[in-house]
Every structure is written in C-alpha cells, then in structure tokens.
Amino acid sequence: MPLSSLPLAPPPAAETRLVARLCARDESAMTAFYERYGSTLYRRILRLVRCPATAEDLLQEGLVKIWHAMPDYDAARGRLFSWSLTICQRRAIDHLRSAPHRLTCRTVWDEEHAALHQLPSTGSAEYLGVRELLHALPPAYRRVLELRFFEGYTQQEVADYLALPLGTVKTRNRTALQQLAGLFRIPLPA
Known part of the structure; x- marks a missing residue:
C-alpha cells in the first residue's frame, strides 16, 4: 500500500482545538500558534534566505497568509505544522526567485x-x-x-x-x- 493512501494519525487534541480557534478567527489562537511554531518556521525560512531581516519579513508574510488561508486547511491531508511550513517555505522560495x-x-x-x-x-x-x-x-x-x-x-x-x-x-x-x-x-x- 503506498504511503499516500495510508490514513494519517489523528492530530493531538490540543492541535485540533488550536485549529478550531484559528478557523474561528480567535486572535489569541494566532499568538498561541506563533509561540508554538514561530521559532521553527523562522529557522527554516532563515536557512533558505540567509538574511535574518528578510526571514523575519517572510515569516510575518507567511503568518498572515496562514491566518487568511485557515478556512482551506484540511486536517485529513496533513498536520497544521506541515501545512504551515509548506506555506512559509513557498513564500521564501518565491522571494528567492523574484x-x-x-x-x-x-x-x-x-x-x-x-x-x-x-x-x-x-x-x-x-x-x-x-x-x-x-x-x-x-x-x-x-x-x-x-x-x-x-x-x-x-x-x-x-x-x-x-x-x-x-x-x-x-x-x-x-x-x-x-x-x-x-x-x-x-x-x-x-
């Protein structure tokens, strides 16, 4: 059976609650999201762009995009962090290609x-x-x-x-x- 057809493990209850709060546009949920994932997302962006100021800007843009795209998030397709990381990495790559x-x-x-x-x-x-x-x-x-x-x-x-x-x-x-x-x-x- 290919890996893509295997069911994903259910996300932890804390992540499910965070996703629900983000989808409900709870601003404190975005703060919790940032505290939980922000430093890791920043480090991954920094590794791509190699400029701290640019990485900070791209992280901010990525967080805004995540906030606006939350209604499109589908937990059945992947975890919140993976989805968010993909958004931030794509933003960094777009910047590098600009x-x-x-x-x-x-x-x-x-x-x-x-x-x-x-x-x-x-x-x-x-x-x-x-x-x-x-x-x-x-x-x-x-x-x-x-x-x-x-x-x-x-x-x-x-x-x-x-x-x-x-x-x-x-x-x-x-x-x-x-x-x-x-x-x-x-x-x-x-």
Whole structure:
C-alpha cells in the first residue's frame, strides 16, 4: 500500500482545538500558534534566505497568509505544522526567485567582485590572493567555486541556482579545486 493512501494519525487534541480557534478567527489562537511554531518556521525560512531581516519579513508574510488561508486547511491531508511550513517555505522560495531579489544579489556580487580588484596583495594569512587565482580557471568552474566558498552555497544550492545537474556541479567543484591546488602546488587526496 503506498504511503499516500495510508490514513494519517489523528492530530493531538490540543492541535485540533488550536485549529478550531484559528478557523474561528480567535486572535489569541494566532499568538498561541506563533509561540508554538514561530521559532521553527523562522529557522527554516532563515536557512533558505540567509538574511535574518528578510526571514523575519517572510515569516510575518507567511503568518498572515496562514491566518487568511485557515478556512482551506484540511486536517485529513496533513498536520497544521506541515501545512504551515509548506506555506512559509513557498513564500521564501518565491522571494528567492523574484526578480528584485535576484537583481539585488547580482548587484551585491558585482560590487564585491569589483572591490576585489582594488585590494592590495598583503601576503597575510587572510589574503592569499585566492580570488585572483580563480581567474586562471574556466568561467564555469570559477563561478561554482565563488558560489561555494565565497557565498556559502551548498553544492545542491549551486546546482539549483545555476540550473545544472548536481553531478555536474560536483565535477566542476572537484576539477576546479584540483586546478587551484596545482597553482598552489598542493597535493590533494584522491
């Protein structure tokens, strides 16, 4: 029997009461909902957007959407938290896909990239000239490393951002690291 056809376990009585209060537009129920789920929803949004202020805004928008969509909630299809998490995650993903967000990210990256060329080579441990060495790499490999190591993306996030298969990102990452190691003359483990 497929999992989708299995009946869901009944929600706890406290959740059933909370749902009833939310559907009845009890504002204190929204406060209770926030106290129960708000921090977890915030952390999940923050993991996606990586900006605390943006995560707070998106959580607020998500809570408003949850409040207005409560009549559409169906306990037979899933738990309140799962439904709420889906709403908040979709809001965060919509934000990440939005043109203004992508333009902002691109502008910030371009400004950082331009400032990079103005930095003097100090020879300190913090500044080894790695960014300059990236220019010796093919652009496709360079972009993967920039996203991975300077912007903190995971390999899966790089694949999603560049619309590439995960295997391609992994190969470019490994090949680029091998080429950089060769420039530094550092042997890498096989």
